[in-house]
Amino acid sequence: MSDQSEMLPGLRAAVADSKAKAAATRARKATVVEPAATDPVAQVLVDVPLAHLDRPFDYLVPATAADSAVPGARVKVRFAGQDVDGFLLARTAASEHPGRLAPLRRVVSPEPVLAPEIVTLAGAVAERYAGSRADVLRLAVPPRHATTERQSSVPRDEPVTADPDAAARAWAGHEPASAYLAHLADGGSPRAVWSAAPGTDWPAALAQAAAHTLASGRGALLVVPDHRDVARVDAALIDALGDGHHVTLTAEVGPSARYRDFLAVARGHRRIVLGTRAAAFAPVHDLGLVAIWDDGDDLHAEPRAPYPHAREVLLLRAEQQQTALLVGGFARTVEAQQLVRTGWAHEIVAPRAVLRERVTVTIAESGERERGARVPRAAYDVLRSALATEPVLVQTPRGGYAPSLACERCRTPARCTHCSGPLELAGPADPPHCRWCGTQEPAWTCPECGHRGLRAPVVGGGRTAEELGRMFPGVPVLSSGGDRVRATASGGPGLVVATPGAEPVAPDGYGAVLLLDTWLALGRADLRAEEEALRRWCNAAALVRPGGRVVAVGPPEHPALQALVRWDPAGFAEREAAQRAEAQLPPAYRLATMTGEPGALDDALTLLGAPEGVDVLGPVPVGDEVRAVLRTPRAGGAALSRALGELQRVRSARKLDAVRVQVDPPTL
DNA sequence: GCTAACTGAGCA
DNA sequence: GCTCAGTTAGCG
Numbered sequence: 078m079s080d081q082s083e084m085l086p087g088l089r090a091a092v093a094d095s096k097a098k099a100a101a102t103r104a105r106k107a108t109v110v111e112p113a114a115t116d117p118v119a120q121v122l123v124d125v126p127l128a129h130l131d132r133p134f135d136y137l138v139p140a141t142a143a144d145s146a147v148p149g150a151r152v153k154v155r156f157a158g159q160d161v162d163g164f165l166l167a168r169t170a171a172s173e174h175p176g177r178l179a180p181l182r183r184v185v186s187p188e189p190v191l192a193p194e195i196v197t198l199a200g201a202v203a204e205r206y207a208g209s210r211a212d213v214l215r216l217a218v219p220p221r222h223a224t225t226e227r228q229s230s231v232p233r234d235e236p237v238t239a240d241p242d243a244a245a246r247a248w249a250g251h252e253p254a255s256a257y258l259a260h261l262a263d264g265g266s267p268r269a270v271w272s273a274a275p276g277t278d279w280p281a282a283l284a285q286a287a288a289h290t291l292a293s294g295r296g297a298l299l300v301v302p303d304h305r306d307v308a309r310v311d312a313a314l315i316d317a318l319g320d321g322h323h324v325t326l327t328a329e330v331g332p333s334a335r336y337r338d339f340l341a342v343a344r345g346h347r348r349i350v351l352g353t354r355a356a357a358f359a360p361v362h363d364l365g366l367v368a369i370w371d372d373g374d375d376l377h378a379e380p381r382a383p384y385p386h387a388r389e390v391l392l393l394r395a396e397q398q399q400t401a402l403l404v405g406g407f408a409r410t411v412e413a414q415q416l417v418r419t420g421w422a423h424e425i426v427a428p429r430a431v432l433r434e435r436v437t438v439t440i441a442e443s444g445e446r447e448r449g450a451r452v453p454r455a456a457y458d459v460l461r462s463a464l465a466t467e468p469v470l471v472q473t474p475r476g477g478y479a480p481s482l483a484c485e486r487c488r489t490p491a492r493c494t495h496c497s498g499p500l501e502l503a504g505p506a507d508p509p510h511c512r513w514c515g516t517q518e519p520a521w522t523c524p525e526c527g528h529r530g531l532r533a534p535v536v537g538g539g540r541t542a543e544e545l546g547r548m549f550p551g552v553p554v555l556s557s558g559g560d561r562v563r564a565t566a567s568g569g570p571g572l573v574v575a576t577p578g579a580e581p582v583a584p585d586g587y588g589a590v591l592l593l594d595t596w597l598a599l600g601r602a603d604l605r606a607e608e609e610a611l612r613r614w615c616n617a618a619a620l621v622r623p624g625g626r627v628v629a630v631g632p633p634e635h636p637a638l639q640a641l642v643r644w645d646p647a648g649f650a651e652r653e654a655a656q657r658a659e660a661q662l663p664p665a666y667r668l669a670t671m672t673g674e675p676g677a678l679d680d681a682l683t684l685l686g687a688p689e690g691v692d693v694l695g696p697v698p699v700g701d702e703v704r705a706v707l708r709t710p711r712a713g714g715a716a717l718s719r720a721l722g723e724l725q726r727v728r729s730a731r732k733l734d735a736v737r738v739q740v741d742p743p744t745l
Numbered sequence: 746g747c748t749a750a751c752t753g754a755g756c757a
Numbered sequence: 758g759c760t761c762a763g764t765t766a767g768c769g
Binding site: 125126127130156157158159161 | 747749
């Protein structure tokens with residue numbers, strides 16, 4: 078055969094048996110690759126998006142890679158006939174795999190970017206959210222930046238001692254804050270749910286918690302909702318410790334800076350990490366504390382599969398790594414309350430007397446209108462007196478000018494004639510236009526009654542600023558919201574009109590805070606509408622100076638507003654938790670959704686069967702797909718997650734049409 | 746997901 | 758006996 082193929086190479090290719098060819102290839106490789114002398118087997122987690130391939134595969138470590146193929150390194154391997162990326166999980170002496178091992182194609186970098194505890198964490202997160210580790214690791218480990226890896230080297234951080242005076246100032250009025258901090262500095266792992274009193278300099282408080290943890294020789298992880306919060310806590314950390322102990326991990330900075338800071342953490346040169354949700358996976362050395370601020374903010378929910386929530390990631394991590402935990406906010410989520418209820422975490426709160434000193438909240442009824450505006454007399458008086466010397470914050474639930482319009486006569490919502498999106502006004506003199514497609518509708522006519530006139534049932538921040546400017550002539554008005562968010566306000570007299578989450582911080586706090594149109598947020602048809610409304614009010618109201626006034630315009634008897642008046646977010650969360658339990662909703666129950674083509678979903682539900690204690694609700698149409706909701710009591714949550722993960726693996730292996738599974742969907 | 750191996754129809 | 762398109766198992 079060899080004689081013939083040498084004489085006729087063209088023919089050889091044509092007639093060669095493919096089996097023989099493959100065998101020849103294998104034989105050639107086997108002779109070329111010399112395995113490493115010790116632990117020649119590498120367990121590799123390949124980066125492929127298929128659920129059933131979420132397990133380690135063994136590869137041969139070539140002798141040339143004996144030193145660089147370290148656990149945690151990025152590698153390239155031949156998988157299913159193509160080169161794929163993967164992480165080297167471990168080196169072992171032998172393989173369980175009966176066949177011949179393929180060699181590692183390449184060690185991309187000997188940098189151990191995937192720490193063992195992050196593998197464990199990714200496993201737990203993947204299991205809880207019925208997703209794959211590869212998906213989780215894509216969130217956890219930032220893309221490599223080779224130049225940065227070569228150049229970057231940060232000096233190791235110096236030991237620190239905690240400053241009790243600064244801590245006492247930052248945490249003033251909270252009990253038992255000093256014991257909590259002392260425990261941290263002592264190397265302990267206390268777990269707490271912290272409801273901050275209004276006016277609290279929470280960035281300074283978080284910085285102190287981190288500093289006390291660092292003083293015990295351990296690292297800390299601080300997760301906040303957005304980059305504005307990162308900037309504030311960054312400043313507080315610099316204030317507390319200088320800038321040689323922490324890094325900030327956010328998606329805002331470029332790939333190079335992101336990877337540089339990640340490396341400083343992975344190498345143990347920086348042990349305080351501050352960042353947004355993805356930072357929850359940062360490989361902090363000697364982790365002693367995980368903390369999250371304002372865990373009710375929906376920015377903490379990752380929008381990419383498997384949709385983990387930063388609070389849940391940190392809870393899993395605190396459990397696995399036996400760290401301290403701090404879940405803080407001005408408001409309190411039902412999930413945080415659940416930690417208190419079960420005794421897993423303690424409360425840190427301000428006593429009544431402190432709260433009374435910090436703020437006075439009153440409610441002005443929206444019925445009694447003055448001066449043709451939405452500001453009742455009582456609220457107007459509070460604003461006017463504060464405006465003599467101080468800034469005033471006005472929170473308005475919606476941005477824009479007139480964010481929704483309706484027929485003046487019959488109240489039919491005004492819709493775009495092209496795409497039936499909602500119409501809005503951008504300013505006092507602008508024609509109505511569609512919020513979705515932008516089409517202008519200067520000659521809108523009501524399809525129901527033929528009327529031409531429009532009214533604005535909801536007033537936006539722009540028009541609110543205009544109204545208030547007229548009400549207080551000569552007072553400067555600053556707007557913050559939408560794509561123009563201001564981080565800070567001036568300390569002098571002035572009106573600051575902001576949408577929820579966009580409130581600027583005033584240097585010494587606001588003299589008064591006015592919460593407008595509270596009915597709007599309460600009326601939303603969402604499971605969390607009231608909890609979310611109270612959270613937004615608390616976050617705005619908390620920006621008052623000590624002793625400042627807060628006026629909410631709305632229905633005085635509403636429980637959420639009552640909770641605001643009493644400044645009792647914990648009591649509200651408790652009440653809410655009880656109601657949700659009654660209604661078989663989270664956190665007493667775990668929910669998961671399955672979405673997909675009708676046939677595929679039907680098939681998936683059949684395959685899932687009826688696990689013990691799981692109710693299947695629906696399916697109901699969602700666009701051209703259908704969605705089913707699965708519900709099980711809290712105790713069965715882990716089993717439901719596991720069943721859904723197994724379902725995804727089986728379906729993936731059988732190449733069935735994909736259905737999207739979401740555990741703990743933030744909204745329904 | 747992808748590749749490689751397998752299958753059977755079609756033709757010499 | 759061989760090729761080729763279509764199908765599908767398994768991925769180390």
